Amino acid sequence: MSLDTGSDLLSDVDLTWVKRKELLFHVLLFSAAMFGVAMLALLIFDILIETAYGVLILGIDVGTFLTSGASRTWEQAGLLPAIIGSIWLVFLTLILSFVLGVSTATYLEEYAPRNRTTRLIEANLTNLAGVPSVAYGLLALGVFVNGFRMGEILLAGALALSLLVVPIVIVASQEALRAVPDGMRNGSLATGATRWQTIRGVVIPSALPGIVTGTILALARAIGETAPLIMVGAVLEARSTPDPTSLFGSMPTMIYYWAFRPVTEFHNLAALAILVLLIILVGMYGLAFFVRNHYETRV
């Protein structure tokens, strides 16, 4: 340092303290940013350890686990009816929410006049997206299960999930529609297309990758939802394969049930079930990112 005569010029500006503070601040912010990552790593680590303990030490048979239903003894307990229940739920939710969500988004972005009513509808939508999921379960319990006397069937659960997912699908679709440049719409309208022809011929095809990505992410949210299903009356101990009009269980409700059992071996079953759920989720996220990156049109 003593040789560094060039810095004489600035020697009256003492930056050591500033630099130290700067470094400390940087480290602090970095740790904060990494905190979430660390927690995620711990969470995955925990699930893997619990699963490994269950499979390797306790001897949970993965084959039995994936092919049988809930049972009083942990050795014979399995996830199959719950997996099938979850698949049914996601499938029905997709059918019930996709058309509804995309239609609403299309109306709001392409047709709705910019007036008070529209603003109110949109404000209501953001509000709906913030309603706790358990409230949707309560709505389905009051209206479908007991109001329409549907009973505690899978369809009622799917309806609850759809109500929950529709605002998410709408918001994602609106974003995708908004990303379509107006030049495209004008090009179509100037060719003598009606609004609808423009939407169908140009706007929706351009927005579709975004809409599909948003929908998959919304369904990923739905498949992990537990509270609305419990409110609707899901069977916690799913023993037999459900269909839309039968009583039902699902993966998350099964996890909830096992996690609450006093016998600790069931906790390892829960971990294994979580692993299955997370693998399915990773698949869905992967699909969403693939669609986003692969089909997104350049404009």
Added chain:
Amino acid sequence: MTMATNETEETGGRNDSEPLISTEVTSSETGRGSRADETVLETRNLDVYYGDEQALQDVSAEIPEHKVTAIIGPSGCGKSTFLRSINRMNDQIDVARADGEVLFHEKNVYDEDVDPVALRRKIGQVFQKPNPFPKSIRDNVAYGLKIQGKEVTDEAIERALKQAALYEEVKDKLNSSGLDLSGGQQQRLCIARAIAPDPEVLLMDEPTSALDPVAASKIEDLISELAREYTVVIVTHNMQQAARISDKTAVFLTGGKLVEFGNTNKIFENPDHQEVEDYITGKFG
């Protein structure tokens, strides 16, 4: 009773002042007339407002069929507005409002019984920024035909691409995306898309301003060709371009006023108005 009287009076008045045009319109019932200087589009006392701001003031102009009419003027003087008010694309802008008349074959396009969609099927438009759809070249050209319920044939697509002087460059890749073309090619694709359903009028809003000089000159050549079959109205910032390709020129000046409208030669050589001369020679502003 009174209304009928008014109508006869009005028609009478029109016949008195412009007897030639009136007869020509009647004679053009067969469709594409070929007589020179037949008026296909006419604006009368057209005012356009965006909210409280007036963008066009009392514009009256007659646009001849099968000719190239150039619209020139400084930025913000209302050229695009004028174009959009012809095919009612201004309907898309919430705050836009038009007073006065735009007559297409003597029919006011702002009449209650006119459907803007039907109007736009007869008046095509090409935009400043090329806006091909994210579809194949073929589907881009076929789009208008499909939309308008016309038959989509390979011949129709080929014809449109040839007219747009694009066919030779893309004939081997009709199924590749329109977005893969160069800017100049994209613009010609948009021209092909606009003319494929065979409109009568083609509106072009600075179609070459986003292009390099070579691509621009290709499109310029094309425009003169197009005038054989279509009536072309083109907005341009380029005086030389207007002088080269147009038969008639309309000069708008700030405030949305149409200051002078006449034969291109006359406007560029000996305009009636000092402001127009100043603008053309670059002294304006």
Added chain:
Amino acid sequence: MSTDTDHGLEITGDVADDQRRDRRIRRFLFGCTSITVLTTIAIFAVLFDNTWGFFFDATFSQWVRTSVLNLGVEGLTQRVSFIEFFTDTEWRPSHADDPRYGIPTLLAGTLLITVGAAFLAIPVGTAGALYLSEYASVRTRKYLKPTLEILAGVPTIVYGFFAVSFVTPVLLRPLLEIFGLSIGRNNALSAMVVVGVMTIPMVMSISEDAMNAVPDELRNGAYALGASKYSVSMNVVLPASISGVFASYILAVSRAIGETMAVTLAAGATANFTGNPLAEVQTMTAYMVTSARSTALVGSITYQSLFAVGLALFLITLVANLVNDYVKRRYREVYQ
């Protein structure tokens, strides 16, 4: 007039068919849109109707049908007094001998966990957002942002499991033992931690958006004066984006209030009017899921109590969302 038919601009033929289809579809799409409005109305109506049934001996609609429409208004028998509901500090609706209905008990549980979660998520989320917007390299951002999305996408039941199988026994218990404290399997503290962790991505990403919206001219102005990155972050970026950052806090709090499964698993099912983070507590949401099982009997007070709690929850999150909406609109005005 004969010339008029030639221009072909009237609403006839093909165009008319296309336009008719356009209008038909527009009506259909509008119908779909109104369903979203209907959902909101339905949620409120169902909650209100059954909450009425909680306080009185019939739901609002039953009461209207039987008393008002038929024979004139009959007196209502109130089974839960409003005073008890709003002030009692015991909550045990299913208790056979002495049921008590004091929502402050559940509110306290919700409040305790929400405040605790906010103490974790707000500082960590804000600092993380500052890191992302001011310090992180493009590469770091590229990996960090998707990781946050994943963190936000983990189902809440998984966080609940994480709380009871890891956070409490492995992290908290040894740590507290140093101070001579002990905690049970279910405790508010572990719920605070996991709810805090799951709301961090929300605070981080929304705050970062707000920070990115701060124009670079502001930063450059400060750098030109010789400011360090630290002082630019704290004195320029943070104040300039404060309303957006604040909006993210409200959203995170609203999310924490409505959070259900993680809280149910972590904090337990014992309603306790307490501010002690080491105790087992029950939130409004946890009460709803744990009691939904034992309420086969429609009309029973336990069944109706679900809706009373639900209505309270709905109203609280509604207020939070409205405040967030208001703050967001104000912050949009600043730079757009």
